[in-house]
Amino acid sequence: MRQKLFSFERVFMLNWPAICLMTLLACIGFAMLYSAAEGSFSPWAYRQMLRFALLFPVMLVIAVVDIRFWFKSAYVIYFLVLLALVLTEFFGVTAMGATRWLRLGPFNIQPSEIAKVSVVFALAHYFHTVSSANVGKILYLIPPLLMVAVPSLLIMKQPDLGTALILLMVAGAMFFVSGVKLWKFGAVIFVGVVSLPFVISHLHDYQKKRVLAFLSPESDPMGHGYNILQSKIAIGSGGLFGKGFLKGTQSQLSFLPEKQTDFIFTMLTEEFGFVGGVVILCLYAMLIIYGLYVAVNSKSHFGRLMAVGVTSIFFFHIFVNVAMVMGLIPIVGAPLPLISYGGTIMVTILVAFGLLLNANLYEEASFGKDID
Amino acid sequence: MLNKNKKSKLFGRRVLALGAIKGTLFVTLIGRLYYLQIVKSKEYKTYSDSNRIKLALIPPLRGQIHDRKGNTLAGNKNFYRVMFDPEIADDEEIVINKLADVLGVNDSKRQSMLTKYKNRVSRQPIAIYEHLKWNEVARVEVNAPDLPGVSIDVGQIRDFPTGEASSHLVGYMGPVSEKEITKNPLLNHPDFKIGRYGIEQVMESKLRGQAGVRRMEVNAHGLTIRELSRENSVQGDNVKLTISRPLQEFVGKRMQGLSGCAIIMDVRNGDILSLVSTPGFDPNEFTYGVSHQYWRELMENDKTPLINKAISNQYPPGSTFKPIVALAALKGGVDPNEKINCPGYMVLGRRRFHCWKEEGHGRMNMRQAIMHSCNTYFFTMANRIGIEAIDEMAIKFGMGKKVGIILPGEKSGLMPNKEWLKKKYNATWQGGDTLNVGIGQGYVLSTPLQLVSMTAKIANSKIITPNLILSDEPPVAQELDVPKKHMEIIRDGMRMVMNVPGGTAYGSRIRDSKFQVAGKTGTSQVISKKGLEDTIANMTPEEIEKTKNHALFIGYGSVDDPRYAVAVVVEHGGGGSAAAAPVARDILDEARKIMEPG
Numbered sequence: 001m002r003q004k005l006f007s008f009e010r011v012f013m014l015n016w017p018a019i020c021l022m023t024l025l026a027c028i029g030f031a032m033l034y035s036a037a038e039g040s041f042s043p044w045a046y047r048q049m050l051r052f053a054l055l056f057p058v059m060l061v062i063a064v065v066d067i068r069f070w071f072k073s074a075y076v077i078y079f080l081v082l083l084a085l086v087l088t089e090f091f092g093v094t095a096m097g098a099t100r101w102l103r104l105g106p107f108n109i110q111p112s113e114i115a116k117v118s119v120v121f122a123l124a125h126y127f128h129t130v131s132s133a134n135v136g137k138i139l140y141l142i143p144p145l146l147m148v149a150v151p152s153l154l155i156m157k158q159p160d161l162g163t164a165l166i167l168l169m170v171a172g173a174m175f176f177v178s179g180v181k182l183w184k185f186g187a188v189i190f191v192g193v194v195s196l197p198f199v200i201s202h203l204h205d206y207q208k209k210r211v212l213a214f215l216s217p218e219s220d221p222m223g224h225g226y227n228i229l230q231s232k233i234a235i236g237s238g239g240l241f242g243k244g245f246l247k248g249t250q251s252q253l254s255f256l257p258e259k260q261t262d263f264i265f266t267m268l269t270e271e272f273g274f275v276g277g278v279v280i281l282c283l284y285a286m287l288i289i290y291g292l293y294v295a296v297n298s299k300s301h302f303g304r305l306m307a308v309g310v311t312s313i314f315f316f317h318i319f320v321n322v323a324m325v326m327g328l329i330p331i332v333g334a335p336l337p338l339i340s341y342g343g344t345i346m347v348t349i350l351v352a353f354g355l356l357l358n359a360n361l362y363e364e365a366s367f368g369k370d371i372d
Numbered sequence: 373m374l375n376k377n378k379k380s381k382l383f384g385r386r387v388l389a390l391g392a393i394k395g396t397l398f399v400t401l402i403g404r405l406y407y408l409q410i411v412k413s414k415e416y417k418t419y420s421d422s423n424r425i426k427l428a429l430i431p432p433l434r435g436q437i438h439d440r441k442g443n444t445l446a447g448n449k450n451f452y453r454v455m456f457d458p459e460i461a462d463d464e465e466i467v468i469n470k471l472a473d474v475l476g477v478n479d480s481k482r483q484s485m486l487t488k489y490k491n492r493v494s495r496q497p498i499a500i501y502e503h504l505k506w507n508e509v510a511r512v513e514v515n516a517p518d519l520p521g522v523s524i525d526v527g528q529i530r531d532f533p534t535g536e537a538s539s540h541l542v543g544y545m546g547p548v549s550e551k552e553i554t555k556n557p558l559l560n561h562p563d564f565k566i567g568r569y570g571i572e573q574v575m576e577s578k579l580r581g582q583a584g585v586r587r588m589e590v591n592a593h594g595l596t597i598r599e600l601s602r603e604n605s606v607q608g609d610n611v612k613l614t615i616s617r618p619l620q621e622f623v624g625k626r627m628q629g630l631s632g633c634a635i636i637m638d639v640r641n642g643d644i645l646s647l648v649s650t651p652g653f654d655p656n657e658f659t660y661g662v663s664h665q666y667w668r669e670l671m672e673n674d675k676t677p678l679i680n681k682a683i684s685n686q687y688p689p690g691s692t693f694k695p696i697v698a699l700a701a702l703k704g705g706v707d708p709n710e711k712i713n714c715p716g717y718m719v720l721g722r723r724r725f726h727c728w729k730e731e732g733h734g735r736m737n738m739r740q741a742i743m744h745s746c747n748t749y750f751f752t753m754a755n756r757i758g759i760e761a762i763d764e765m766a767i768k769f770g771m772g773k774k775v776g777i778i779l780p781g782e783k784s785g786l787m788p789n790k791e792w793l794k795k796k797y798n799a800t801w802q803g804g805d806t807l808n809v810g811i812g813q814g815y816v817l818s819t820p821l822q823l824v825s826m827t828a829k830i831a832n833s834k835i836i837t838p839n840l841i842l843s844d845e846p847p848v849a850q851e852l853d854v855p856k857k858h859m860e861i862i863r864d865g866m867r868m869v870m871n872v873p874g875g876t877a878y879g880s881r882i883r884d885s886k887f888q889v890a891g892k893t894g895t896s897q898v899i900s901k902k903g904l905e906d907t908i909a910n911m912t913p914e915e916i917e918k919t920k921n922h923a924l925f926i927g928y929g930s931v932d933d934p935r936y937a938v939a940v941v942v943e944h945g946g947g948g949s950a951a952a953a954p955v956a957r958d959i960l961d962e963a964r965k966i967m968e969p970g
Contacts (some may be wrong), residue, residue: 236416274409
């Protein structure tokens with residue numbers, strides 16, 4: 001059965017309740033950016049809304065394009081992004097001590113963000129084509145490991161530890177659902193722990209300081225522990241119901257750095273309290289549950305793995321960001337999907353969400369060497 | 373198909389497991405949120421408030437010190453300083469150097485400005501240069517566009533319009549010392565100065581007022597966003613003194629160049645109209661933060677500008693003490709008309725006690741003896757009545773104990789007797805000691821304040837306490853326990869001192885029949901004549917100057933209706949009649965003109 005690559009009617013067949021949920025979260029993001037600018041649409045809320053409006057149709061297009069097209073293009077996309085990463089290494093724009101941006105016409109893009117989606121593509125394609133018997137063989141695990149390792153190392157070198165870690169966790173989730181034996185995960189974790197001192201010695205100074213600050217933020221309140229401490233004060237002082245919209249003193253009086261990006265959850269819980277925080281987490285949980293529901297209901301392994309991958313991108317971003325601002329893990333720099341200000345993360349999230357909708361739309365489709 | 377099923381089943385199980393892991397992590401996040409926002413909320417709320425709320429003290433305006441007519445003796449005036457906000461300036465040191473150029477300061481001031489900037493502790497603007505003159509303010513304002521972060525701030529500073537003349541009386545303001553910084557945060561305020569010396573010190577609690585508090589919301593950079601609440605400061609109370617500022621200034625001018633003091637008081641109610649000690653110091657210099665050089669000048673000046681001579685220096689009263697000896701003699705039954713011959717000395721045992729007039733005064737009664745200040749007469753009287761009788765009378769007139777003025781540093785003087793000498797020097801009182809006390813020399817010491825207080829008692833036979841704080845209440849005055857006719861005799865003697873040719877202060881009389889002045893000159897020996905003759909040959913002129921006797925004068929006017937009592941001491945002035953009496957005369961005359969105009 002040959003289908004048209006694109007059909008407008010299929011837009012109506014998309015899972016609109018899920019789209020509404022996603023839009024609701026984005027709207028909460030706009031409100032928070034409005035508050036972060038002390039009650040002003042500029043400079044953040046306005047631009048964020050514009051980006052969302054521009055990317056929303058792109059997401060719909062991605063969602064309705066035949067899943068087989070994505071399946072076929074998966075490796076091509078993967079290698080294009082890998083190329084972009086390499087180019088960034090040589091021609092990237094350096095800012096704040098890191099080379100993460102690649103100038104593309106009028107846009108500065110961050111290939112490391114897109115890399116997450118491309119790795120999901122590549123792994124989904126690979127495991128789609130490997131039989132369950134072969135998944136058990138170590139030889140068959142070498143190509144997917146390389147697919148993850150090459151971009152991870154390039155990203156780590158930029159350096160962008162947060163993104164690299166999220167990428168590794170997303171990949172780990174995909175290996176896990178693909179049926180890789182648990183002891184192999186155990187072995188990898190063991191190697192990781194053993195090599196930790198070696199890794200630490202290769203960390204940049206600012207990364208080391210962040211880890212130290214995480215371990216004891218109160219010891220140096222004006223130094224690198226400042227961000228964590230101020231963030232905890234902001235969240236804690238929010239209490240059950242919060243200080244009210246636009247009334248978060250910690251954020252409004254700029255005790256909180258980067259409140260529009262990494263620390264937006266802090267501001268949200270300062271202004272809306274525990275209740276607000278739980279509501280946001282529940283909305284995110286519904287999004288994750290939707291993603292896993294799509295994964296379980298997809299007939300094609302490519303669709304399933306894509307759904308798991310996309311869901312994991314969402315989940316790990318949310319978890320790393322929220323745990324970081326609450327002082328549970330070191331500050332590694334990870335935006336909160338749909339709420340944090342930022343163009344590249346918006347592209348990543350909407351593209352990823354488009355793919356999730358796509359897997360949902362084509363959950364009955366079967367194709368390729370989806371054997372065994 | 374079986375395999376395919378197997379792959380699906382495994383996938384299904386693994387997705388469920390993944391979901392469970394993710395669910396657990398979500399619950400962890402919610403648990404952490406609960407811990408921060410519910411369990412620890414109170415603690416973090418406190419942190420948050422202390423983060424954003426800054427308290428700032430509003431220093432109170434200090435109460436003014438007025439004279440009896442409401443003229444200012446110590447007030448407040450605006451002063452200008454340059455504030456520098458490093459947050460605004462891009463290149464701080466360049467701006468500071470430019471500011472130094474605009475102000476035209478020397479290199480050491482420039483360095484101190486840079487040091488102030490480097491040593492700053494907060495991100496608040498710092499006062500980088502203080503006490504600008506008007507033209508400096510104008511220069512900074514004109515150059516404002518080139519000086520980012522620089523602004524002019526107006527503060528309040530203590531101002532002493534009478535300067536040196538009232539320095540010992542009013543005192544000065546100085547910074548709070550480390551030891552004094554107690555729990556009162558006001559004392560820690562950089563603008564706060566504390567009253568030192570004089571009225572500023574003793575009336576500190578009344579003058580200070582109460583600090584206000586501003587609660588301000590600040591951002592992370594410590595910059596004020598808005599004021600949350602304000603509790604205004606309460607201005608300190610004004611203090612009204614009995615002093616007359618025009619008279620105080622006149623006396624200050626009249627005494628300029630002299631080392632000494634003058635006190636004038638109203639004998640009817642004890643109001644001190646003027647109290648001057650010279651040389652003084654400029655209290656304004658102290659407020660500006662006294663310079664090292666000025667401080668050294670004051671410390672090294674042997675005319676002791678930092679001592680209030682009117683209350684803290686003790687002088688032998690000399691002949692000004694003779695009226696007291698006369699009263700003691702009268703009480704002892706001496707006939708005032710009895711004439712004592714003065715051959716120029718008196719012999720006691722094997723010693724000769726000299727009168728100041730070598731050729732002698734001839735025969736003198738009591739009035740004449742006071743008028744001519746004849747030592748022989750008073751040697752005789754002292755010898756006759758004894759030290760106890762003199763002691764008793766002197767104590768009645770307030771000698772030997774503090775008068776009780778509110779100024780700090782008052783001395784009690786000394787009225788010696790036999791027990792005192794025994795106790796102090798383990799020596800036996802000799803007849804010669806009594807003779808010396810009889811002419812106000814020897815061990816007897818008095819402060820000028822005691823002398824003026826004594827004079828007031830002589831003038832109106834009432835026990836009046838000198839006071840400095842103006843009060844509406846009528847003074848409580850007890851009659852002095854001395855017979856009126858005795859008092860009239862010594863008053864007459866003191867009148868003759870100034871108004872009869874040959875009186876020791878006749879040259880300083882006031883030629884106005886309505887304002888006749890009575891008085892008594894005195895000379896207090898700095899070094900004994902005999903000792904001086906031995907050493908004078910080897911002394912420099914400055915040292916010789918210092919061996920000159922102190923000149924004293926007490927007096928009151930008018931004779932018929934006493935109102936003003938005065939005591940003047942001119943250190944190393946020589947004789948009382950030459951150095952002190954003219955000053956006293958001018959002061960009394962001016963006092964009358966100022967207090968009773970028209």
